[in-house]
Amino acid sequence: MKKILLINPWIEDVAAYDFWLKPLGLLYISSILKDAGIETALIDLLDRYDPELEAFMGKEAEDKYYGTGKFYNEAIEKPRCLEHIPRKFKRYGFPEELFRRKLRRYRGVDAVFITSMMTYWHYGVSDTIRVIKEELPDKPVVLGGVYASILPDHAIAFSGADFVAPGTGISPVNSALEFLGIKASLKENFLEELDPDYSHYDKLSYAVLITSTGCPFHCNYCMSWKLWKSFSRRSPKKVAAFIENLYYKRGVKDIVFFDDAILVGSDFKELLKLLEAKELKIRYHLPNGLHARLIDTETAQLMKKVNFKTIKLGYETSNAALQEKTGGKVFDSDLVRAVSFLKSAGFSGNEISAYIIANLPGQSVEDVERAIDKCDELGILPVINEFTPIPGTPQWVELVSKKKLPEDIDPLLLDNSLLPHWWDKGITETSLRLLKEKAWKVRKRIENENCLSRFW
Ligand code: SF4
Known part of the structure; x- marks a missing residue:
């Protein structure tokens, strides 16, 4: 063999x-x-x-x-x-x-x-x-x-x-x-037919999984829709059965979904209903920038019943023109509505956060400040993520053609922790630090208001 x-x-x-x-x-x-x-x-x-x-x-x-x-x-x-x-x-x-x-x-x-x-x-x-x-x-x-x-x-x-x-x-x-030179017949539809192989881990306190591959949105800074040519889902029954297996056979306490577009279609709701019926003592996490527009009352209520603990909404920027230009996946009104559904379902402010990208080309310091203020107003945690240009995305092509980036740059320098050191643009290293401090203060206040300290 x-x-x-x-x-x-x-x-x-x-x-x-x-x-x-x-x-x-x-x-x-x-x-x-x-x-x-x-x-x-x-x-x-x-x-x-x-x-x-x-x-x-x-x-x-x-x-x-x-x-x-x-x-x-x-x-x-x-x-x-x-x-x-x-x-x-x-x-x-x-x-x-x-x-x-x-x-x-x-x-x-x-x-x-x-x-x-x-x-x-x-x-x-x-x-x-x-x-x-x-x-x-x-x-x-x-x-x-x-x-x-x-x-x-x-x-x-x-x-x-x-x-x-x-x-x-x-x-x-x-x-x-x-x-x-190895001959083998591989399962074409691996997502539906196979589970990821966690048997290699001696100790497993949490497991990461996906219910889908790809994303039907086309944000100009993202590679998901280019890497996966189409959006595919796994049947909710198989996902629920795998989670049950991880719980009973491996003692997993936390399940982390890393889908790019978990809310697209009705399958996630169906999965939540199946998980609710199984009554597993698991905490669930969604750290990958949820589509705020796709959250409705029923989804929010089911997520609360099933015991979701981490809900990260993709907000990205408060600048309406940039929201449109980057792909139109979320507008302020979507965020406001999603937070209202989630809070009505019983989620506290420290269980809901919003990703804000800082350093997007064309974005000003004030755009990021407004996004932090919007989170503050809604009582959710703002999380700043520095923009990272990904080679091959439309955003990357634009930056290269405008000579903002050399095409043959060492990819290490595109790391979001390093970019502010050399990229001449509106948001400097100092302003980024101040924005992060502002976001941190808002988070601390919301966490204290919700009487629960958490790690960031
Ligand atoms: S919605 Fe998210 S995963 Fe989909 S293309 Fe946009 S950034 Fe990428």
Whole structure:
């Protein structure tokens, strides 16, 4: 039987935090391969609960907020492009020696598949591949995932992988197996027919899942609609059955949905009704920017009954012209109506937050201030996210054509923590800091008003 080692790579950045980061794509690939008769193993370098990591640290992983927490990290040498930026560059995830020790147990595998997330985390990917190549020099390494799909040429040139498999769904898995000369028949409709494979984790306090892939909206700064050619859903019955399984068989206490468009269609409501009937003692979280326009009274009430604890609404900007220009997915009136439904259903202000993007091209400091004020007025928590230009999006193309960004920029410099250091635009590093302070003060006040302190 063929065996493939799956690896979730290090993050190398100036900052990183475990906001429910699980390599869901890799867990699906594990199920797809097993279903086709190929054995799999997983090294998740970001698994804070790994028993060997806990032994190394001399203590159990500490959670801050429903399973989120700090990664183990070490300062490492900065890439040259960061020399002028006064921030430490760090590697987040397992210590290198622990990673090497684990790799040495897999000398018998046929190949290694490594995934990738943000394009600006590419140094973590190439560093992980460097260590794989040193420990398992004769094993072919295949790279897939988001970075490999958005910047395949960059990945071919810099990652060190033997084969780069861009794309979503089973097509990159098929091309990887073809490269390896492994014949297998893969399930085309993996979303409906397979569960992500959480069997690799010894300890599992929370699980991340999706009920859909893709997004029918076309926001000009987003890649979801370009990566997934169509919007697909899994039947609510299968999602509910999987959650029940995770609860009874793995003792999972928190379920985190990472869909891009979970409210589109009627399936989410149906799922909520099924979960309500199952009466599981689970907390549910929606951290991925919900579509405020699609929340209605019934959805809000069902979410409350089922025990949702984290509801993050995508607000992005208070500037009506920019709301329209970026895709028109939300207007202020949508946010106001959604918050009213959620609060009427019994959610408190500290369970509802709104993402505000700062640094969008064309956005002023006042736009962001107004968005924070709007959250304050509605009694919900404002969360500032710095804009990150994603290569290949319409927004990126516009910035490159207007010479605001060099097309061949090192993707690391697009990291939202670094962009204000060099990008000449309306929102400076100082104004961004002041905006974050303003948002923080509003959050603290709302949290205190709701008599519950929470972590941010
Ligand atoms: S709605 Fe969200 S996921 Fe969909 S295209 Fe817009 S930003 Fe992307």
